[in-house]
Amino acid sequence: MTVLPSTRTNYPRRTPPRLDSLWADPVVAPIERVGAHVGGLGDPGTLLLSGPAPSPGGEGLVSHLSRWGTVPGIDGAGVRALLRASALDGRGGGGFPLIRKVETALLGGGLPMLIVNASESEPSSRKDRVLCAHRPHLMLDGAALLATALGVDEVVIHLHRASGSPASILEAAISDRRHRGLADPRWRISTGPDRYVSGEASAVAGFVDGGQARPRFTTLPLAVEGPSGRPTVVSNAETVAHLAAIARVGPDAWGSLGASSSPGSRLVTLTGAVPQPGTVLELAGQATIGDALAYQGLTDPPAAVLIGGFAGTWVLGEEAWQTPFTRAALQCLGAQPGCGLIAVLPHGACALTETARIVRYLAGESAGQCGTCVAGLPRLADSCEAIARGSFRRRGIRKMTALADAVLGSGACGHPDAVVRLIRSTLDVFEDDVVRHLAGKPCRASDHPPVLAVPRADHAIGRGDTREWE
Amino acid sequence: MSVEIRIDPILCRGHAICALFFSDGVDLDQWGFGKVAVAVVDAPRDIRRARRAAAACPNGAFIVRERSQDLANAPARPHPESSQPVA
Structure with missing residues (x-):
């Protein structure tokens, strides 16, 4: 953010947008459409979503095995070699190489714990839900392979309780696999609270261990010591599904589905x-x-x-x-x-309004544990709304960026950092719009209805019923 | 010898007592919640200060850890191929 120029305005002061339009919930996103692959280089038959059209129960075991064949019998060292050769990165958000989690978990003493995170807390994201609902066996194959790599005989699959969760589809798929006599680990399906930060790895691991689904402060990575005291590997559902594909087609063919720097689809x-x-x-x-x-x-x-x-x-x-x-x-x-x-x-919509709505929602989704997050995020949300309304002074921007600097890195989890990242990117990319809003010039999008499906922010920070985290 | 200092942000209640004892090592925000300014401390005087800050924190949020216990200083990893999973 450069210093904002002083602006003499010949425009009439803009009328502030109606707050009801600012906060009205836009059309709720329809859920679960599977699209085709786009721009494939390799054999389209080996993409995660290739195969039959979406059906209510997902792809059955017979169809799955006829397309992919059984999982080749690989030992733990073999699976780890596949992970290393393919450089499979995590698809939950962090992009951490899976092999490093696995190797770290094996270094420590004690039996590791494996959790497949299919909770998908991002309100508009549907990829893990679609994957588990339409290709349940591919995900389960991958989870079984990862269990082999870690030498564990139980896999926990963590989901949110929200409607539209693929829990029943996964349970049916698991029962089919048992009847078929596949050499699987023991499966345990865990369903947790539908909060934004409840899908964070330490919150998932803590919940599976019997605690609340709130992020933990950790001085050691989960793969060294999780909440249970055991090394804990938390891996995203899409990541493990890719492992199932890698074991069938080999790391090279799988990698060629992506770009050289970013293997896989x-x-x-x-x-x-x-x-x-x-x-x-x-x-x-x-x-x-x-x-x-x-x-x-x-x-x-x-x-x-x-x-x-x-x-x-x-x-x-x-x-x-x-x-x-x-x-x-x-x-x-x-x-x-x-x-x-x-x-x-779209053209004609106001990015500052959208950002203000997102920041207010994220502020309400704080777990209410760390002081700076509890105190700072609502203030940042106030500032973003003031910018969107055009009632912010230029001096306020400096205070706001100072507050953002204080909030950055203050939490036990990455939630406050993520809000700061969004705000910084908004101020950076939409600098012209910010200048116009601060100068009281008419927003080019004052009458555009909200675009992004942001859930209503109705959680009072830190005052929530503690049972809602259980 | 060097120590690593951390503040557990969940336990921290903003008493700001750590900053009385170790003002160079802690940044306070406008509410008094602390953020660690220097994560690794090696001057003996600063190590003493850090330990006093840890002892004075009423919530036990100020953590001082010997670096030798740290993962970074742990013995070199065995080659992954040789490490067998625990059955």
Whole structure:
């Protein structure tokens, strides 16, 4: 953020947008559409979502085995070799290499614990739900392989309780596998609270251990010592499904589905101003964000896209359109794949209003544990709303950025940092809009209704019933 | 010898007593919640201060740990191929 120029305004002061329109819930995203792969280089038969069209119970075991064959009999060292050769990175948001979690967990004493995180807390993301609901056996195959790599005989699959959770589909799939006599580990399905931070790895591990689904302060990585005292590996559902594919087609063929710097295909969810929000696509090769949006019928770059989730990074549409959705390419734009969410902001909508709505929601989703997060996030949300309304003074921006600096790195988990990242990216990418709003010039989008499906922020920070975390 | 200091943000209640004893090592925000400014301390005088701050924290949020216990200084990893999972 550079110093904002003083602006003499000849415009009439803009009328503040109606708050009811600012906070009205937009159309709730329809859920669970499986899209085809986009821009594939390799054999389309080995993408996670290739195969039969979506059906209510997901792909059955017979169809799954006829397409993929049984899981090859590999020992733990063999699975670890596959993980190393493929450089499979985590698809939950952090992008941490899975092999490093596995190796770390094996170094420590004690039996490791394996949790597959399919909770998908990001409100608009649908990829893990779609994967578990339509390709349950691929995910379970991968989880069984990861259990072999860790030498454990039990796998916990963690989901949220929300409606639309694929728990019943997974239970049916597990029962089919048992009847078929597959050599599986013991499965345990865990369902937890539907809160944003409850999908964070330490919150998941703590909940599975019998505690509350709130993030923990840890001085050691979970893979060294989890809440139970055992080394704990928490891995995203899409990540383990990729492992099932790697074991069948080999690391090289799997890697060639992606770009050289970012092996393998990647699931993304489209939301915002697209014809069918909630569509899940699998991007392969150098498929760009434009390719994904073109699949939804968009022909021109939108005003901007928010990449990687609510706590992600804004990128102007023109820049994003030509950018492949790979870690390396996104890094050039200062963005990360995160949970694979692509939220589309149309021309004529106000990015500052959307950001204000997201920040208010995220402030309400604090677990209420760390002081700076509890005290700081609502203040940041106030500032973002004031900017959106046009009632903020230029001096306030400096205070706001100082507050953001104080909030950064203050929490036990990454939640406050994520809010700061979103705010910084907003001030950076939409600097012109911020200047206009501060100068009281009419927002180019004052009458546009809200675009992103942000849940209503109705949680009082830190005052929530503690039972809601159990 | 060096120690590593951390503040557990969940336990911290903003008493700011750590900053009385070890002002160089702790950044306070506007509410008095502390953030660690220097994570690794090696001057003996600063180590003494850090230990006093840890002892004075009413919530036990100020953590001082010997670095030798740290993972970073742990013996080199065995080659992954040789490490067998515990059955």
